[in-house]
Amino acid sequence: VDDMVAEDIERFENSFVGINKRYRIINRIGEGTFSTVYKAEDLEYYKYNNRWDIDERERGKWTSPAKVKRSSRRPHYVAIKKIYVTSSPIRIFNELELLFDLKNSDSVCPLITAFRHQDQVVAVLPYFQHQDFRDYYKDMKVSEMRLYMKSLFTALRAVHNRKILHRDVKPTNFLYNKWQNRGVLVDFGLAEREGTEWQQCNCTLPADERRYRVAHSIYAQNQQAGHQTTSYPKNDTRSSRRANRAGTRGFRAPEVLLKCTQQTTIIDMWSAGVILLTLLTRRFPFFHSADDIDALLEITTIFGRRKMKEAALLHGQVFETNIPSYSEHGHSLEKIILWCTGRTDTDKNAPKKELDDEEKEAVAFLYKLLECDPARRITADEALRHPFLTKSYE
Numbered sequence: 001v002d003d004m005v006a007e008d009i010e011r012f013e014n015s016f017v018g019i020n021k022r023y024r025i026i027n028r029i030g031e032g033t034f035s036t037v038y039k040a041e042d043l044e045y046y047k048y049n050n051r052w053d054i055d056e057r058e059r060g061k062w063t064s065p066a067k068v069k070r071s072s073r074r075p076h077y078v079a080i081k082k083i084y085v086t087s088s089p090i091r092i093f094n095e096l097e098l099l100f101d102l103k104n105s106d107s108v109c110p111l112i113t114a115f116r117h118q119d120q121v122v123a124v125l126p127y128f129q130h131q132d133f134r135d136y137y138k139d140m141k142v143s144e145m146r147l148y149m150k151s152l153f154t155a156l157r158a159v160h161n162r163k164i165l166h167r168d169v170k171p172t173n174f175l176y177n178k179w180q181n182r183g184v185l186v187d188f189g190l191a192e193r194e195g196t197e198w199q200q201c202n203c204t205l206p207a208d209e210r211r212y213r214v215a216h217s218i219y220a221q222n223q224q225a226g227h228q229t230t231s232y233p234k235n236d237t238r239s240s241r242r243a244n245r246a247g248t249r250g251f252r253a254p255e256v257l258l259k260c261t262q263q264t265t266i267i268d269m270w271s272a273g274v275i276l277l278t279l280l281t282r283r284f285p286f287f288h289s290a291d292d293i294d295a296l297l298e299i300t301t302i303f304g305r306r307k308m309k310e311a312a313l314l315h316g317q318v319f320e321t322n323i324p325s326y327s328e329h330g331h332s333l334e335k336i337i338l339w340c341t342g343r344t345d346t347d348k349n350a351p352k353k354e355l356d357d358e359e360k361e362a363v364a365f366l367y368k369l370l371e372c373d374p375a376r377r378i379t380a381d382e383a384l385r386h387p388f389l390t391k392s393y394e
């Protein structure tokens with residue numbers, strides 16, 4: 001733990017009075033735009049017998065922690081998510097409520113409890129041992145990709161069955177333990193139920209901006225209520241500001257980028273497709289777009305103008321570009337994977353380089369995920385029944 005982190009931990013412990021009576025904070029494990037996550041030891045785990053965690057459920061032998069002998073007690077770790085005070089109370093409540101709703105699905109990191117001290121809310125989750133995506137995406141075998149995707153779709157099926165859109169599916173929000181071939185979905189900060197009120201009224205704003213807007217307007221209200229002399233303009237014509245959600249934009253489905261008003265759980269399947277594309281091309285992040293238009297253009301590079309025009313029409317939008325480098329029909333995913341993995345022919349006489357059979361199967365599956373028309377995209381349940389995931393290769 002370096003000095004900066006130690007200082008941050010100390011500041012947190014001092015500001016959240018009483019937190020260190022219950023938890024010993026060990027390290028900072030995540031720092032994002034909307035929260036900081038700490039690894040901590042639950043000092044009172046064995047005092048409560050209604051506490052469970054993922055490993056206990058996994059082993060299937062479920063003994064009341066209170067009955068565990070003192071000598072065989074192992075330390076119990078949790079992840080403490082400190083949600084930034086700029087997040088709107090509705091958003092915080094939403095995240096906690098959805099997590100609570102999903103508490104019985106094995107593949108979603110369950111909420112143990114949550115605390116509030118003044119304006120600070122923390123969520124406590126079981127600590128899930130996992131590897132950093134950057135440490136394994138470059139050398140994952142196709143057989144390992146199958147297991148990864150299977151685990152991801154098991155999680156998504158559970159979420160989607162409850163009509164919840166995760167909205168932020170990406171490697172840092174799917175904690176994967178490759179020794180157990182098992183992962184859990186985290187971060188329901190942008191998640192919402194299908195057909196949610198704010199989805200309908202604010203549908204033209206991408207999720208992160210929406211979150212930022214809510215926070216921003218609350219901040220403005222607070223400022224007005226306070227002694228600040230600057231007043232907030234009634235009709236704010238400034239374009240909404242973007243919160244920096246690096247890496248997320250590249251995972252957005254075309255219908256999200258096209259600001260479709262009826263978004264469903266199927267948007268998450270596109271994001272899962274981007275993860276598989278990342279694994280197959282060994283490029284992370286695969287897309288680097290600076291904004292939504294850029295993101296649409298990156299997709300156009302692959303799928304071509306014609307598909308994008310069709311996709312736009314589905315949502316009552318017109319897609320036009322005068323950039324000559326985008327081809328009408330785009331490029332095949334096979335070709336893109338060959339390019340990205342350096343298997344292109346420079347010598348015309350050399351034998352044509354091809355994907356191996358397993359990769360070809362992966363690509364066939366990938367086409368079902370990266371389907372621009374949401375109505376034709378594969379669901380999590382269908383994905384789990386797809387030969388790519390059901391076939392056994394041992």
Ligand code: ADP
Nearest residue numbers: 030032034035037079125126127128172187189
């Ligand atoms: P944010 O909204 O800031 O992205 P997340 O819920 O995604 O917050 O958590 C940020 C990071 O913290 C994750 O990418 C992961 O590395 C770590 N993390 C979150 N929850 C857990 C957990 N239960 N176990 C282990 N690490 C976690």
Ligand code: MG
Nearest residue numbers: 032172173187
């Ligand atoms: Mg996250």
